[in-house]
Amino acid sequence: MNTPAHIREDRGFFGHPRALGYLAGTEFWERFSFYGMQALLMLYMTKYLLTPEVSPKVLGLTAFRSAVEAVVGPLTDLAFAAQTFGLYSGFIYATPLIGAWLGDRVLGRTRTITIGTFLMSAGHLTMAFEQSFLIALLLLVLGAGCLIGNLSAQVGLLYAPQDTRRTRAFGIYLIALNIGALVAPLIVGSLGEDVGWHWGFGAAGIGMVLGLFTYLAGRPHLPPDHFAERTAHVPLDRNEWTVIGAILVTFLPRLLGTAAYQQAYGLMMVWADKAVNRNIGSFEMPVTWIGTFDGLFTILGVFVANALWRMWAARGREPNDLLKIAIGEAMAAVALIYIGLAATLAQVPLLAWILFYLILGLCYGWLDPPQRSITTRYAPVRMVGTMVALLSMAGSLGYFLLGWLGRFYEPLGAPLYFMLLAALPATASAILALFNRPLLRLLGRAEREHEAELAAPYEA
Incomplete structure (x- = not known):
């Protein structure tokens, strides 16, 4: 690592380099902008954009x-909205493969991030005009x-490499991420629902502009870019292909579960807009506020x-990571069966x-951390970055499947649709x-044969 010593030793942000504050702020x-948009x-498409006017x-x-x-067949307006939501969300998690390549080999990370914040700012502000939606x-x-x-x-x-502050730094970064996710529905959602759609999207755009300014202000404190060097291609051996295949099998449940x-953040918002009694006294809670509870x-x-x-580990009964994911998928199936049953009510209580x-x-605590642990623990060291990117692609494909499944919501009705969705995480749980x-x-076996390689520090 060629990060200058003055950056690594900086403790100006709660004992961490000042650059961490700027990156977490960005x-x-x-x-904030992403979850506000989500x-x-x-709601925007079904209640406004796709109207005949x-x-x-x-x-x-x-x-x-x-x-x-032409690809998926005729769609109703609601099914088309769901398909668009799935395509948009899926590509959000597919394009980082290109972004990583640009950051590593072409433009450098700093320039790539600067361009990305500018593009997202422009995108959210452009959403304020329905003509430029696409x-x-x-x-x-x-x-x-x-x-x-x-x-x-x-x-x-x-x-x-051996700085123990790194793990705590990602904890701070995760907190910043979740605070943004919590605040977005309250501000962006409220403005969009109660004042006007364009006000909501405009607020998300202003947030992203603030993110751009935050990043630009922190550039003097950021580590310099170093482009990855091209190395001679060394073919994977049989054992490496075996472990890659095994890891890819563990990605299938992620695809099914995501779909x-x-x-819960797409079609269910449309359903809840009419089916859930969101009255708290004389106040009707905006449907988008559910995102704050979810966060x-x-x-x-x-x-x-x-x-x-930790409790089970102390007793020697902690499940392995694959079983943890299986438990998480089963919990997700239970949640969907429950809401399917609740949807049979004429009006679903807000608390329900x-x-x-x-x-x-x-259930989310059982899904993502164990999956990332499996991927980074067992993948061949020279393939870890690629396998993490493929994990993101599994989620992306799940969103594409989510969009395609939206066509069945109207003919089945909400109760049956939600309960049938439960079959996907239930299948994922059974596979694992x-x-x-x-x-x-x-x-x-792969871990034992590559123990020395896998024990080497991995730098993201």
Whole structure:
């Protein structure tokens, strides 16, 4: 690592380099804008953009819809909105592959992130005009691809390989991310629902502009860019291919689960707008505010999962990472079955809807951390970055499947649709439970044969 010593030894931000504060601040605004957009997108499309009065004004929308329907078949307006939501979210998690390449080999991370914040700022501000809706989505996808991955990579570069502050730094970074996710529905969602859609998107755009200024202000404190050197290609051996194949099998549950429980931020928002009694006295809670509860429950879920694992570890009963993911997927299936049953009520009480997000939030601690642990622990060292990127792609494909599944919501109705979605994480859980031991044998053999290589410090 060639980060200057004065940056590595800087303790001007709560005992960490000052650059961490600027990077965490940038991530706060990026997540503020992203989750603000996610909270409004389905409601905006179904209640405004796709109405007969507005949709003809949107540049390229007819051609885009024709192209989508040429691939997936005829769609109702609601199904088309769900498909668009899935495509947008999926590409958000696919383009970081390109962003990482630009940051590593072409432009450098600092320049790539600067371009990404500019593109996202432009995208959110462009959303304030319905005519440029598709252009705005494209700008947001490209901008997110430049930011995701490169920002966290710069956090890691602030520290020497053995600096124990690194883990705590990512904790601070994660807190900033989650605060942005908590605040966004309250500000962006409220403005969009209660004042005007364009006010909400405009607020997200202003947030991203503040993120751009935050990053630019921190550039003097950031580590210099160093481009990755091209090395001679060394073919993977048979053992490496075996472990890669085993890891890829563990990605399938992520794909299936994403397609199911991420519906909670798309179609479920449209359903809840009419089906959930959100009255608290004389005040009606905006439907987008559920994102704040979800963020709180997700943080709670991580703490609860870690506490349980420590307790079980002390008794020698902690499940392995594959079983942890299986438990998380099973919890997600339970959450979807529960909300499917609740949806049979004429009006769903607000607390009943919030309980769904509590169950869902508790399951997340069992899903992502163990999956990342498996991927970074067992993948061949020279393939870790690629395998992490492929993990992101599994989530991306899950979003694409989510969009395609949206066509079944109207013919099935909400109760049956939500309960049938539960089959996806239930299947994912069953796959991991059934193939737990064979997969562990394959991964364990690879770990033993590459013990010296895998023990070397991995720098993101």
